[in-house]
Amino acid sequence: MSARTITVVGGGPVGALLAILLARHGYQVGLYESRPDSRTTDIYQGRSINIALSDRGWTSLEKIGISDEARKQAIPMYHRAVHAVDGELTSLPYGVGDDAIWSVSRSGINEHLLDVADSEPNITTYFEHRLADIDFETATAMFRRPKGDEIVVNADYAFGADGASSKVRRLAHNLPRFSYSQTYMPQSYIELNIPANEDGSHKLETNALHIWPRKHFMLIALPNTDGTFTCTLFLNHEGRPSFESLREREDVEAFFEAYFPDAMDYLERPVDVFMEKTASPLFLVQVFPWSFNRKVALIGDAAHAIVPFYGQGMNCGFEDCAELHALIDHYDHDWDQIFPAYENARKPNGDAIAELSKRNFVEMSDLSGDSMFQLRKMIEAKFSQRFPALWTPLYSMVTFSPEVPYSEALRVGDEQNTIMEKIMAIPGIEEDWDEQYVMDRLQELAEATFGEGQ
């Protein structure tokens, strides 16, 4: 087989990883990124955006044969550090033992993968090449360069790995029978910062995801390796309080002091930043198909932009790559089979994590609120420890069980939900929750639903 050529549009983490796996399968890959190279240009202007990686992400990287270099730069977060309004701190572990989600610098992992890509002889990377058009019949792409000139790139196949606002996907809108959905969440967000101590250490506990859950809004903070925390304030776009209602400086001050008094000791000019920044919207994108004419396909956020409340966005994109990696072998490079198998395998999982990520806003933002909700979590945790084969909590299935597809996690989670609603409806459950009969009833219901095991 003569080496076939593939164009990858988008040099973010998913595009870079995709280029690597394709190159390692013998393809000649052109990797095209619209922005300058962050390794040689300070395009992030000192901003350190971080994201969560967890077992699905690590497992996918391993499957593709990426070293654990990235993990060395990641900070494990073993629990949620929940900050109540009065400053009281509660620790809620993510899983058991050393189960953790990992705070990763987006630019750090991206640059690591670009370095790996550079070391692959089959990959050529082009920065400052912005996609202008793509022919979905031939996979021929046209890119515009900074000086305005355009180049035409022919290839056997092309991938749109160009993120939540994917140009490849927007161009696909003109194709027949393309189903498309873009849904805005009621919340928008701004990023804030907690600087490091003078000695470079963290001002708050390092190995935790800090949350200030306030039911209809919340502040979170993820640690960076330089001692800072990147914080995100999620708040309704309209209503009260909201980004729309908080326009006057004194109202913003009052808002922060009323709801995040302890964080005010650490946050860097939060009121100034709030006044200066325009809040970014949160939206989900779902489309089908993900591939066109057995020539062009979407991957990562381009195929399934989700909201960040489950910390699964990049994990899901990396899983897309691992699936392709396996399918190229399985179908021995027959792309007429790979493309449909890829989209059929991944679409239900993309839809499931979209749904889960939407729902999890409530879960996160109400963490210290509803006492019945906390009680339910305790009962579930207790039962799960006693009957691990019968019950893995939904959060653990999604985050720590890469062998369980997202779609399966969603399905089982809904069945668990039905069961737990029955348990929580037991009269006197608030007093009796630790009694043996509650465990017995739960065991009976779980066995009736799941048989011997999930």
Next chain:
Amino acid sequence: MSARTITVVGGGPVGALLAILLARHGYQVGLYESRPDSRTTDIYQGRSINIALSDRGWTSLEKIGISDEARKQAIPMYHRAVHAVDGELTSLPYGVGDDAIWSVSRSGINEHLLDVADSEPNITTYFEHRLADIDFETATAMFRRPKGDEIVVNADYAFGADGASSKVRRLAHNLPRFSYSQTYMPQSYIELNIPANEDGSHKLETNALHIWPRKHFMLIALPNTDGTFTCTLFLNHEGRPSFESLREREDVEAFFEAYFPDAMDYLERPVDVFMEKTASPLFLVQVFPWSFNRKVALIGDAAHAIVPFYGQGMNCGFEDCAELHALIDHYDHDWDQIFPAYENARKPNGDAIAELSKRNFVEMSDLSGDSMFQLRKMIEAKFSQRFPALWTPLYSMVTFSPEVPYSEALRVGDEQNTIMEKIMAIPGIEEDWDEQYVMDRLQELAEATFGEGQ
């Protein structure tokens, strides 16, 4: 109050009705339609497209004060005439007594409403004016005319009543926080024709909706006043059999003769028409918001394009108009209140009828198939006749109960579904369905769910 001006984009049935109600509330209305006037130009080229109108449509027209002229041109269909493959005919009534859905000529009702609009002094109608752009801040619209010149129309408010492929809606895609979904159904469709007898009478029973349900596809026929039937073949776009798989003339012939042998005696050149026509896709569009800056709003299919399987598309659009009609009075022409009240009232109903219309393909196409499904309908019908306050079948709620919002019908229907699943799970239900204990159990479950009445 000096007369305010409103631009209505789209002169179909919903646009024309909207123009009338706005004019009757004292507004100066410009009604702009991209096509020529069908009353003076033969734009339909002899095609008689018909649609179903039912109680919601008639009630809405009455509320707005439209005479029953349209009803005189409509043909009541009291039941489904189900054609089995062997030619056997089964009659399934739509409701009780003289409950009927009505076959209406789309051009007929449109022309009637345009005639009414012409008689309103406050309406000026412009044909062959195609919307080119609209300013969502000012409601200023730009229209292109046949010779290529453009006119700019200022108004206080504007409505997009421009149908399933609404240009107003597509222009709204560029607005911030506009949520949008376009979903293709697996089925596409072509229209066929059954000509009249030489004496102008119908070749099949007049007062019925004829269905040839074949599970994964179906043919339907609706009567026209000129003795013809307009038929629609709904068939998968791909797979077997499908519009894609049936490409050879002999395969198409074999398909029709295998599945619709009795219809072959009536259909006009079905194989030729199948070979000549390109199948049209079926898609649903859901968006939010429906109004922008208290200046511009969407209505009818422009706001909620659905599939035709519940016969509710135009009914829903007319209900939008009736709602606006009531809100203009209720809020005394305060559009800052009317627009949000309109979209909040109608959006849940648009979503509900979208869901119901999708689901109803299965219901229609499997009418003569699943015997358990038929049994379930019989049990429901029997129970409903005995306890009308406790149980109105979903189809009747949607079609014959305009006082029940679509969203309420969907919710109650889902609860009925849960109950009927329990009834159908009774061991031996196939033999026992007519026994008293089945009615008793159903009564017990219905009363537990709905109390004394729905």
